[in-house]
Amino acid sequence: MANVKSAPLAELKGRLAGQARAHGFDCIGVTGADAIGDAANHFHAFLASGGHGDMDWLAANPARRADPRTLWNEVRSVIMLGVNYGPSEDPLAILAQRTRGAISVYAQGDDYHDVIKKNLKALARWLVQQTGCDVKVFVDTAAVMEKPLAHAAGLGWQGKHTNLVSREFGSWLFLGAIYTTLDLPHDEPETDHCGSCRACQDICPTAAFPAPYKLDARRCISYLTIENKGAIPIEFRRAIGNRIYGCDDCLAVCPWNKFAQAGRETKLAARDALRAPSLATLARLDDAAFRALFTKSPVKRLGRDRFIRNVLIAIGNSADATLAHEAEQLLSDASPLVRGAAIWALSQLVPKQRVAALAAQAAVAEPDAQVREEWRMAAACP
Structure with missing residues (x-):
């Protein structure tokens, strides 16, 4: 484990949460590097069924997605962060305007990969400066199963539509991850609240x-x-x-x-x-x-x-x-x-x-x- 220069890890985690919000993140949670659990089996079954279609990148290196330690064996904690991108108006209203095109909410602004990665790197630099730890940052472009990790970190749960659902932000969260050598206190996983809704x-x-x-x-x-x-x-x-x-x-x-x-x-x-x-x-x-x-x-x-x-x-x-x-x-x-x-x-x-x-x-x-x-x-x- 990296040497923490000052405050205990629990206090550091609290300060990290404050920094995360200052860097544009709306929620934060921490889980372990072994948190994928049964999601790995579901992922392998999904690939075996051919449900991924032509997304060959998704099928590449499945072992890396199933266990963060395979991607980076030094990781001790996974810091999951979310950015709310909830729309200001009903995104389904445009479907009645048949001579106009409906572009998904997430794609109507700047590319979230670029926006969030910049903020993730800034937050990761702060953490390194405070502790001397090693880090890696990911935003939906590496072999990382963000949604199961976000569930394990308490940000939400994977709904019946397979996307993350938050009690505070609904289905509108972009996710990013910081892998770190710090052994930070973990958050409790979120409970599935879909119930009988379909x-x-x-x-x-x-x-x-x-x-x-x-x-x-x-x-x-x-x-x-x-x-x-x-x-x-x-x-x-x-x-x-x-x-x-x-x-x-x-x-x-x-x-x-x-x-x-x-x-x-x-x-x-x-x-x-x-x-x-x-x-x-x-x-x-x-x-x-x-x-x-x-x-x-x-x-x-x-x-x-x-x-x-x-x-x-x-x-x-x-x-x-x-x-x-x-x-x-x-x-x-x-x-x-x-x-x-x-x-x-x-x-x-x-x-x-x-x-x-x-x-x-x-x-x-x-x-x-x-x-x-x-x-x-x-x-x-x-």
Whole structure:
């Protein structure tokens, strides 16, 4: 254990909590390096079922996720921290505005990875200065099971939607971790307070929860619009509605949100341009305009082509024939992913005769097999 220069560890922990709040964190808890427990077995079962889809990064080094000591064998305590990003308005209201895109609450401001990691590093430096200990910091980018650790540290519990739920902040917490060689006093794990509630299960548009506390990411709209690199499977397109980046339904419906307040970290607050952007405007973004609009946003990592794919699915679900022009303009886009989505969008908004005529013309010139299949399916629809 690192040599603590002055106050006992319990007093140090109290001072650490004060520093955490001064650095922008809304809650803090401490647990041991062996705290993953049964969550490790659930994680391995999730991987074995294929529920992670194409998220190969999640399946890489599963042993490291299952035990913090495998990631860093010197760790003695895990300090878990949370930042409230609760929205200032109902995040589901935009779903009725079908000509506008719904971007998940967490992605409407600056990238939380950058914001929180900066604050985590500052807090970790303070701890090192006070004690001379060794530390490592993590924000959702390393092989760390943040939610089980946050549960063990008393920040909340993993709800039936598999996300962390807090009695104080509802389902709106970003998590960060500091691994340390200090043997700090541990907090008690939080109790599961979901009870018989199944609101998050019932609201899911794509039935992504095969059972409470279990997620099949391959059916999840957040996975389909963010992690999925190919075409959106046709069986899920209508259910996606106007969700163009992520999905907040299961989070927003959680009854524990009634105690939550809007987040206080201004850099994470929603930008006006991303609250309810026009689908027509978004469809016209080229790569440079996409990058400019989403500077510092997690959406930028998606890339223009996958983002426009999502926008086109939303256009197809808009029931607004005036948006057919935007889809038609993208039939000749350089990206096969975009062209394929444009075909589906157009097929939902114009007469079938028009689609059939365009399909006949495109069959000769289209070089991509998947795009040709999109034309075939669009022309064949009754």
